[in-house]
Amino acid sequence: MKRGTYRPRPIHQWPESERPRERLLAHGVAALSDAELIAVLLGHGTAGCDAVATGRALLGQAGSLGRLLADPDHLPPVSGVGPAKRARIVAALELARRSLGESLAELPHIESPTDSAEYFRARLRHLPHEVFACLFLDTRHRVLAYEELFRGTIDGASVYPREVVRACLRHRASAVILAHNHPSGVAEPSRADREITRVLVDALRLMDIRVLDHLVIGHGEPTSMANLGLL
Numbered sequence: 001m002k003r004g005t006y007r008p009r010p011i012h013q014w015p016e017s018e019r020p021r022e023r024l025l026a027h028g029v030a031a032l033s034d035a036e037l038i039a040v041l042l043g044h045g046t047a048g049c050d051a052v053a054t055g056r057a058l059l060g061q062a063g064s065l066g067r068l069l070a071d072p073d074h075l076p077p078v079s080g081v082g083p084a085k086r087a088r089i090v091a092a093l094e095l096a097r098r099s100l101g102e103s104l105a106e107l108p109h110i111e112s113p114t115d116s117a118e119y120f121r122a123r124l125r126h127l128p129h130e131v132f133a134c135l136f137l138d139t140r141h142r143v144l145a146y147e148e149l150f151r152g153t154i155d156g157a158s159v160y161p162r163e164v165v166r167a168c169l170r171h172r173a174s175a176v177i178l179a180h181n182h183p184s185g186v187a188e189p190s191r192a193d194r195e196i197t198r199v200l201v202d203a204l205r206l207m208d209i210r211v212l213d214h215l216v217i218g219h220g221e222p223t224s225m226a227n228l229g230l231l
Contacts, residue, residue, distance in 0.1 A: 009050075010044070010045065010050055011039070011044070011045070011051055011052070012044075020032055020036040020037070020039045020040050020051070020052060021040050023036070024036075024037075024040060034055070034059055034065045035052050035053075035055035035056040035058075036052055036055065037055070038051075038054075038055030038058055038059070038089065039051035039052040039054070039055045041085075041088050041089055042054055042055065042081070042088070043085070043088075045080055046079070046080035049079070049080055054078060054079075054080050054081060057078045057079070057080075058075070058078050058081065058089070061076035061078055062075075062076050063126075064126060066125060066126035067126040067127070068089075068093055075089060075090055097122070097123070110135075110137060110141045110142075110143070110212070111141070116177050116179075116213075116215070117215055117221075117222040117224070119135075119146075120133065120135075120179040120215050120217055121217055121222055123146075123148075124179065124180070124181035124217045125181060125217050125218075125219070127181055127183065128183055129151055129152060129157075129183060130151070130152040130157040130180060130181060130182070131148050131150070131151050131152075131180060131181055132148070132149055132150040132151075132152075132157050132159050132178070132179075132180040133146065133147065133148045133178075133179050133180065134146070134147055134149060134164065134167060134168075134176050134177070134178055134179075135176065135177040135179070136167070136168060136171040136173035136175075136176055137174065137175040137176065137177070137212070138172075138173070138174055138175075139174040139175075141175055141212070144171050144172070144173055145171045145173075147167060147171075149163060149167060150163075157180065159180075159196050159200075161196075161199055161200055162203075164176075164178075164200055164203070164204070165203055165204060165207055165209075168204060168207065168209050169207065173209060174208075174209060174210070175209065175210040175211075175212050176204065176210070176211055176212065177211075177212050177213045177214075177215065178200065178211060178213070178214040179214065179215040179216075179217060179222075180193070180214075180215075180216065181216075181217040181218070182216060182217065182218045184218070185218045185219035185220075186218050186219075187216045187217060187218030187219070187220060187221070187222060187223040188216070188223065189214075189216050189223060189225060189228070189230065193214070193216060193225075194225075194230055197211070197214045197225055197230060197231065200214075201231060211231060212226065212231075213225060213226040213231065214226070214230075214231070
């Protein structure tokens with residue numbers, strides 16, 4: 001090693017009380033930062049870059065843990081994260097997403113916008129592009145399926161009523177909750193949002209399918225068009 005050159009020590013040379021895996025086992029997952037939890041998944045880093053530093057790099061490239069969770073299929077490229085490590089992280093993130101779906105499916109039925117708002121927030125809030133999604137329900141408002149129907153740019157997504165009707169019929173839904181995100185973070189329904197909601201309500205009514213709500217997801221609490229009296 002050249003004089004004056006600093007190379008960080010690999011994690012296995014750290015004091016045991018500072019190693020992420022040992023701290024997790026001794027104190028639980030709450031004791032670890034996001035980067036340290038990712039480091040446990042990675043297992044080890046590369047020469048000159050330990051697993052915690054790699055975890056920080058992943059979070060920095062994605063922008064936040066929420067964006068990693070919202071879109072695990074588009075994990076940002078980071079030096080030292082090859083196919084095996086990438087697959088490990090994507091699998092863990094997908095398990096977290098599926099657990100949210102299980103929690104929602106275990107509800108006896110959807111009674112209010114609050115019941116589905118957190119699920120939509122977890123799925124859509126951190127996406128950099130606009131997504132229009134539906135939660136399909138049966139006659140007792142039990143969850144049948146979740147589907148993202150349209151994706152767009154940061155400026156908006158084109159929503160085709162015919163495709164929404166077709167999806168409802170495919171899932172044999174008696175009711176549906178609509179949602180889309182605003183990448184700008186502002187959860188205020190636009191004029192276009194209100195107009196497409198009216199069109200969808202009218203189109204689905206012909207099929208005897210009720211639109212229970214249309215949620216707008218931003219950085220804060222989701223906005224419920226039902227609560228605003230817009231349905």
